Amino acid sequence: MASTYTPLGVEKMTTGENAGTWGTKTNTNLQIIEQIAGGYIEVDINGGAQTTTLSVSDGSTGAALAHRVIAFTGAITGNQIVTIPLDVQTFYIVRNSTSGAYTVQFKYVSGSGSSVTFSATDKGTKILYVGGAADDSTNPNIVDLFADASDITLSNNNALLFNDADDSAAVGFKAPATVTGAVTWTLPAADAASSGYALTSNASGTLSWTEAGVSASAVIGKSIAMSMIFG
Numbered sequence: 001m002a003s004t005y006t007p008l009g010v011e012k013m014t015t016g017e018n019a020g021t022w023g024t025k026t027n028t029n030l031q032i033i034e035q036i037a038g039g040y041i042e043v044d045i046n047g048g049a050q051t052t053t054l055s056v057s058d059g060s061t062g063a064a065l066a067h068r069v070i071a072f073t074g075a076i077t078g079n080q081i082v083t084i085p086l087d088v089q090t091f092y093i094v095r096n097s098t099s100g101a102y103t104v105q106f107k108y109v110s111g112s113g114s115s116v117t118f119s120a121t122d123k124g125t126k127i128l129y130v131g132g133a134a135d136d137s138t139n140p141n142i143v144d145l146f147a148d149a150s151d152i153t154l155s156n157n158n159a160l161l162f163n164d165a166d167d168s169a170a171v172g173f174k175a176p177a178t179v180t181g182a183v184t185w186t187l188p189a190a191d192a193a194s195s196g197y198a199l200t201s202n203a204s205g206t207l208s209w210t211e212a213g214v215s216a217s218a219v220i221g222k223s224i225a226m227s228m229i230f231g
Helices: 022-038 216-230
Strands: 040-044 050-053 069-073 080-084 090-096 104-108 116-118 125-130 142-144 160-163 170-173 197-201 207-211
Touching (some): 116 142
Parallel strands (some): 080 104
Antiparallel strands (some): 090 125, 125 142
16 A cells, blocks of 8 residues: 655654665654744745745645745745645745735635735734634635634733834833723724824723813803803
């Protein structure tokens, strides 16, 4: 009985097979597993609108889809699609390192399952769960873990930091050491109408812009007065 292969190319040898080459094949399998666990590869997708197929390489190293981290590179002049076979089941760290203001979609080769698309201006990194046949044999899904996640919680009074351009300093926010009651603030939908406004709360978690030094009741009173005068 001949060898069979996993969806990512690892060779499954049968008993008594490959006499004299078992060691070499096992070493190759271990290299493939190492790629899958933490390998990095760049895939050049330069050019106009097109579909790039990532294929499995049975019993051989080097297949792009058998790497943990995939970076798409190249100057693109049209929207790109990158596909993987239906039976691939893993997770990827995918970076869009292309130049050019066009989308890059990562999807299964067929089916109506969900896919993930980098917008024309998104040159970032995504962590993707790739469901494969275990998810759905004909319409498997690819899920952006952070886009599909719920709230993000920082534990132990840790701060949320924003580094400057050279990472030499940061600004940030953190919760006080003791919080008596949970609260989530909802930000305004747009920026303040003019300079000098401050964020104020309605005491129910909704923030809005208020002219600095002026109370919300004063603003409402002023609005009513103006309405009475001018109609």
